[in-house]
Amino acid sequence: MHQALPPAAAIGGPAVALGGVTLFFISKYIKDQQKKSSSLPLPPEVPGLPVIGNLLELKEKKPYKTFTKWAEKYGPIYSMRAGSNAMVVLNSNDVAKEAMVTKYSSISTRKLSNALKILTCDKSIVAMSDYDEFYKTAKGHLLTSTLGPNAQKLHRVHRDVMINNVCNQFRAHANTNPSVAVNFRNIFESQLFGLSLKEAIGEDVESIYVEELGITLSGQEIFQILVMDPMEGAIDVDWRDFFPYLKWIPNQAFEIRIEQMYYRRQAVMKALIDKQKKRIASGKNIKCYLDHLLSEADTLSEQQILMLLWEAIIESADTTLVTVEWAMLELSKDPNRQNRLLSEIQNVCGSDKVTEEKLCHLPYLAGVFHETLRKHSPVAIVPLRYVHEEAQLGGYSIPQGTEIAINIYGCNMDPNVWDRPEEWKPERFVGGKEGTLELHKTLAFGGGKRVCAGAMQAMLISCIAIARLVQQFEWRLGEGEETNVDTVGLTTRKLHPLLTIINPRGEEF
Numbered sequence: 423m424h425q426a427l428p429p430a431a432a433i434g435g436p437a438v439a440l441g442g443v444t445l446f447f448i449s450k451y452i453k454d455q456q457k458k459s460s461s462l463p464l465p466p467e468v469p470g471l472p473v474i475g476n477l478l479e480l481k482e483k484k485p486y487k488t489f490t491k492w493a494e495k496y497g498p499i500y501s502m503r504a505g506s507n508a509m510v511v512l513n514s515n516d517v518a519k520e521a522m523v524t525k526y527s528s529i530s531t532r533k534l535s536n537a538l539k540i541l542t543c544d545k546s547i548v549a550m551s552d553y554d555e556f557y558k559t560a561k562g563h564l565l566t567s568t569l570g571p572n573a574q575k576l577h578r579v580h581r582d583v584m585i586n587n588v589c590n591q592f593r594a595h596a597n598t599n600p601s602v603a604v605n606f607r608n609i610f611e612s613q614l615f616g617l618s619l620k621e622a623i624g625e626d627v628e629s630i631y632v633e634e635l636g637i638t639l640s641g642q643e644i645f646q647i648l649v650m651d652p653m654e655g656a657i658d659v660d661w662r663d664f665f666p667y668l669k670w671i672p673n674q675a676f677e678i679r680i681e682q683m684y685y686r687r688q689a690v691m692k693a694l695i696d697k698q699k700k701r702i703a704s705g706k707n708i709k710c711y712l713d714h715l716l717s718e719a720d721t722l723s724e725q726q727i728l729m730l731l732w733e734a735i736i737e738s739a740d741t742t743l744v745t746v747e748w749a750m751l752e753l754s755k756d757p758n759r760q761n762r763l764l765s766e767i768q769n770v771c772g773s774d775k776v777t778e779e780k781l782c783h784l785p786y787l788a789g790v791f792h793e794t795l796r797k798h799s800p801v802a803i804v805p806l807r808y809v810h811e812e813a814q815l816g817g818y819s820i821p822q823g824t825e826i827a828i829n830i831y832g833c834n835m836d837p838n839v840w841d842r843p844e845e846w847k848p849e850r851f852v853g854g855k856e857g858t859l860e861l862h863k864t865l866a867f868g869g870g871k872r873v874c875a876g877a878m879q880a881m882l883i884s885c886i887a888i889a890r891l892v893q894q895f896e897w898r899l900g901e902g903e904e905t906n907v908d909t910v911g912l913t914t915r916k917l918h919p920l921l922t923i924i925n926p927r928g929e930e931f
C-alpha cells in the first residue's frame with residue numbers, strides 16, 4: 423500500500439453548508455495560541471476559501487503536480503488547508519529529509535483516510551502503522567523472511583524464473599505477431615504478481631475456490647481483488663476525510679464500496695492461507711512469508727497474519743511495474759539512449775544473459791533506473807504523517823495536529839537540484855563509484871526509519887528486467903504512444919498500458 427492522499431474531487435454540499443463560521447473562529451483561536459507558543463514563524467500559507475480551504479484547487483488534478491507548482495510561489499515548505507485539516511507540504515530534499523530523519527520522533531504518526539482505515543484494518547500493516555511495538559515486530563518479520571538482503575538471496579530463484587518467463591512471453595509475441603504492438607503490462611504484471619505470491623505464500627496460484635464467495639477465481643480475478651480493487655479503494659473519496667466534525671453524517675455509497683472490497687479481499691486471502699495450511703499440515707514447508715509468520719503464531723493473531731501477507735503481495739505487485747513500464751516507455755522513444763544501454767550491456771556481458779552479479783558493473787543501467795524513479799516517482803506523496811507534538815521544520819514552527827505531506831515528486835522535480843527536471847536523462851546519475859549499487863540517489867524510496875523496506879527487491883527486479891528486455895529486443899513505441907502519458911487518478915501509474923513494437927535482436931537468448 424503506497425497510496426497517499428485522498429482526492430479532493432467529491433466535496434459534498436453538506437460539508438460546505440455546515441459549521442463554517444464556527445470553524446473559522448476556532449481555527450483562528452488555535453493559530454493565535456500556537457503563535458504564542460513558538461518563537462518561530464508559521465510556514466507561508468496558500469490562500470484558500472473559508473471552510474473548504476484549498477480543496478477546489480486540488481479537484482480533479484494531480485495533487486503532487488499542484489503542490490510542486492505552489493512551491494514555485496510559496497517556497498519549499500508551505501501550509502494549506504484540505505477542508506478543515508491543516509496540512510504542511512514539503513517540496514525540497516532538505517526539508518523532506520529533516521522531516522523523515524531528524525524530526526521523525528515528532529511526526530511518526532500516520533494520518534489515514536477513511537478508506538485506508540478500513541482497508542488496512544486500522545493500521546495493521548507495516549507501511550501504514552504508527553511507530554509502535556506492532557510496527558517494529560512486523561517489520562522485523564518482513565525483512566527477515568522476505569525483503570532483507572538474506573531473504574532476497576533465497577528468493578533469487580523466483581526472480582530468475584520471473585524474468586525468463588517475461589522474456590519468453592515477449593519472444594512468443596514477437597514470433598507470432600511481429601508487427602503488432604505488444605501490451606507490456608499484460609505480460610509483466612501477471613509475472614510480477616506470480617512472484618509476489620511465491621514470496622508470500624510459497625506458490626503462484628492459477629485458480630482457487632473461495633468458499634465464502636462460493637466461486638472459483640482465476641489468477642487474474644485474484645489479482646483484481648487483492649491488488650487492483652484495494653488500490654482503487656485507497657484513493658477513493660470520502661468527503662468526511664476533509665471535515666472530520668461531520669463524520670456523523672452517513673456516506674453509504676462510499677462505505678458499501680470499501681466494505682465490499684474489504685470483504686472480498688478477506689475471503690480470498692483466507693482461501694489462499696487455508697490451502698497453504700493444508701500443505702504445511704502434510705509436512706511440506708517452504709521458505710516464504712506465510713510459513714515464517716505461522717511459526718510466530720503465538721505473537722500474531724490470524725487477522726494480523728492475513729493483513730501482513732496481503733501487504734507483501736500488494737506492495738510487490740504495484741510500484742515495480744510502474745517503474746519498469748515508464749523505463750521501457752522512455753527507452754522506446756529514445757533510440758540513442760536505448761543503444762547506449764545496449765552497448766554497455768554488450769561490453770560487460772558479451773553474449774551472456776545479464777545476471778544480478780553484473781548489475782554493479784552497469785552504471786548506465788543504474789542511471790536509467792534512478793532517472794525513471796526521479797521523473798515518474800512511483801510513490802509521488804509519502805503516505806500522510808501527523809505532527810503529534812509541536813515541531814520545527816525548515817525554520818518554521820509546525821503546530822501539533824498538522825498533517826504532513828512529503829511531496830517526493832516535488833523534491834525530484836526541484837529545479838534548484840536537478841537541471842531541466844522535466845527531461846529524462848539517465849546520464850545525470852552516471853559517474854558514481856564503479857562497483858557499488860546505491861539505492862538512494864533520489865528520495866523515491868523515502869528516508870530515515872520509514873525508508874522503503876522493498877527498495878532492494880524493487881531495484882533487483884527493475885534493473886534485471888530492463889537490462890534483459892533491451893538485450894533481447896529492440897523497442898519502439900506503438901502509434902500514438904508518445905503522447906499517451908496520462909496517469910491513473912492521484913498516482914503516477916500509467917493510465918493506459920504501454921504498447922510497444924518489439925524486434926528480437928537475435929536467436930541467442
Ligand code: HEM
Pocket residue numbers: 424522548549550561564569734737738739741742745795799800801804805830866867868869871872873874875876877879880
Ligand atoms: C520502485 C518501487 C518502490 C518505491 C518507489 C517505493 C517507495 C516507498 C516509499 C516512498 C515509502 C514510504 C516511506 C515513508 O513512509 O516515509 C515506502 C515504504 C514501504 N515500502 Fe516501498 N517502494 C517501492 C517498492 C516496494 C516493494 C517492492 C515493497 C515490498 C514488496 C515495498 C514495501 C514497502 C514497505 C513495507 C514500506 C513501509 C516501510 C516502513 O514504514 O518502515 N516497497 N516505499
